[in-house]
Amino acid sequence: MNPVWYAARTGLRRGWTELKQTFTSGQDVFGYVLWTVLLIVPLFLVGDDPLEGAGISAGAFMLPSMLGMTLAFTGMMTTAQLLATEREDGTLLRAKAVPHGMVGHLVGKVVMVSGTAVVSMALPFAVGVFMVDGVAQRGGGALLTLVWVVPLGLLATLPAGAVIGSLVTSPRTVGLLMLPVMGLVVVSGIYFPLTELPDWLQLVAQVFPVYWLGLGLRAALLPAEAVAAEIGESWRYLETAGVLGAWAVAGLLLAPPVLRRMARRESGAAMAERHRKAMQRVG
Structure with missing residues (x-):
């Protein structure tokens, strides 16, 4: 068997195993529950308040919007956080030492993050659909749209997250990047229609x-x-x-060379230097 394909298959199994382990970890389960609560609270607050001119409630508008936000946020920021963390703790260096280990490692992360994104969407949807009326009543048409929107959304965000995780200097930097990301969420028509914003903000939101x-x-x-x-x-x-296709193409073109550059620069000396700087900050 081709060694690259073998590494990819190993990565698939590893990613699936890591995803299943999230359901046995108290911390990970708490994260799923907390995220569900954070999404459900706004639905509870707006209740059945009507959305003017749309024939639906504000809660019905917000639920699928927040699911889309979850997909984007998980695909981009979780990927970046994992890569930055595993570069700092030496996981990527160990993967690099194995033939085609980086291929298997990255495939595993794609599987795990994709599964995490889907679960993080499914839980609040399962709760929210009972809280608001008018959602998920289109039958097969809805399924056909979901079949291409969700995978294309993952393709648009996962490579971008890999690029961010490869370029940042530490997991703490990724945490700081969440602030502008949350600002982007506010102007992206998640909690209210984009048409309520000034034209220039509408243009900014439609870039991402x-x-x-x-x-x-x-x-x-x-x-x-x-x-x-x-x-x-x-x-x-x-x-x-x-x-979404443009973001996917750009990410798939940019991510491989950036990841290769990151892998080439990984070494025991580089990891030791990062640990030294971290200890200086603690001290």
Whole structure:
């Protein structure tokens, strides 16, 4: 068997094992529950308040939007956090020492993060669908939209997260990056329609995948009349596929050379230097 394919298959098994382990770890289970609560609280607060002109409640608008935000946030920031952490603790250096070990390691992370993203979406959806009316009532049409929006969303965000994780100097830097990401979430039409923002902020939001993932999931899960709340009163399927596809292509082109550069620079001396600096900060 081709050694690269063997490494990839090993990575698939490893990723699946790591994903299953998250359900046996108290800390990870608490993270799933906490994230679900954080998403459900806004739905509880807005209740059935009507969204003007859309024929749905504000809660119904917010639920699929927040699921899209979860997919983007998990795909991008979790990938970045894992790579930065495993570079600092030497996990990537050990993977590099094994033939094609980086291939297997990265495949495993893709499987694990993708599974984490899906679970992080499924739990609040399972709770939220009983709290708001008018969500997930489109049957097969919704399923067809989800089939391409969710995988394309992962392709658009996972490589971007890998690039961020390869470029930052420490996991703490990734934590600081969450602040501008949360600012982007606020202006991406997650908690209210994007049409309520100034035109220039609408343009900024439409550059990034967060808005398009929210739009794609609203198109899948909301009734047809809810389109009145969207820009141009259209679900803009082609634009959604185009922007997410552009992010996916850019990430897949940029991530491999950046990851190779990171792997080449990994060494025992580099890891020891990072530990020395970390101890100086603690001291």
